[in-house]
Amino acid sequence: MTSDSRENGSAHKLVSALVFSGKKLVPRVIREHISEYVNSWRTARSPDRALLIKSILPAFGQTSAVAFHKAILWIGCRRYTKNYYSLLEHGGAQCWTLDLDPRVSQWGRAGRHVVGDILNLADIFPDIRFDVILCNGIFGFGIDTSSTQRRAAEAMATVITPGGWLLLGWNTDRIADPVQTQVMKPWFDQASLPSVGERFVVARSTHVYDIFRRCPA
Ligand SMILES: C[S@@+](CC[C@H](N)C(=O)[O-])C[C@H]1O[C@@H](n2cnc3c(N)ncnc32)[C@H](O)[C@@H]1O
Structure with missing residues (x-):
């Protein structure tokens, strides 16, 4: 064994010992907080977020659906989503947020957030x-699952206006293509959002944005 490999082995043992003792010394709640912060930081810088902020949310802003007095629902809140609501409300619309997890309420729209399914x-x-x-x-x-996705589509269909827009963001490594499995039918049809189109596949990512509109009742 060379002196270099002996030194590398010792350094590795030292780092492992520090991580191990750090886990014991740092309370779980603080470790979870740091991990949430780091994950949010990473996600906020991912290519799908850049596209959402630079292209997709502004494209909705070009439609009459986000004008004065209109209502918008953002589902699923995180630290990095908290700046989206004011972008959506820019034209005078009111944004509501919803998440099942009460711990993320702090990242919802203040005064218009609901904890729910x-x-x-x-x-x-x-x-x-x-x-x-x-x-x-x-x-x-x-x-x-496809059956839960179908139930979610039906639930969204009950609270959206006829012709209302739906953005569905999903990942190819997590679920089957919702257009292929037809889970949005018969409530929603694919629709073309000006300057975005019906579907946007994000480069260097598994993220896909699909645009739908509520079929007339
Ligand atoms: C990966 S995060 C996505 C957050 C955000 N919408 C975004 O653009 O990144 C998933 C969120 O969905 C929420 N969620 C999962 N199942 C849900 C359900 N049945 N109803 C409401 N929210 C749910 C989770 O609590 C979590 O905050």
Whole structure:
């Protein structure tokens, strides 16, 4: 054994010991907080986020669906989504947020956030009909099987206006193609969002954005 490999082995043992003792010394809640922060930081810089902020949200802004007095529903909140709501509300619309996990309420729209299940939308919002629903990273992150996706599509269909826009963001390594499996039928048809199109496959990523519109009732 050379002196270099002996030194590398010792360094590796030292790092392992530090990580091990760090795990024992740093309380789990702080480790979880750091991990959430690092994951958010990474996600906020991913190619699908850049596309969402630079192209897709502004494209919705060009439609009449996000104008004054219109209602928007953003499903699934994270630290990095908290800046999206003001972008969506730029033209005077009101954005609501929803997430099943009460721990992420702090990242929802202040004053218009609901803790709840996408499958219960009709009970949660009996009086609101949304002009746009943005459902990004929910299919494949809790709504995983085709039958649950179909139930979620039906639930979204009950709270969206006829002709309302739906953004469905999903990952090819997590779920089957929702257009191929037809889980959005018969409630939603694929639709072309000006300057985005019907489907945007994000380069260097497994992320796909699909655009739908609620079929007339
Ligand atoms: C990967 S994050 C996606 C967050 C965000 N929409 C985005 O664009 O990145 C998935 C979120 O979906 C939420 N979620 C999972 N199943 C849900 C359900 N049945 N109803 C509402 N929210 C759900 C989780 O709590 C989590 O916060």
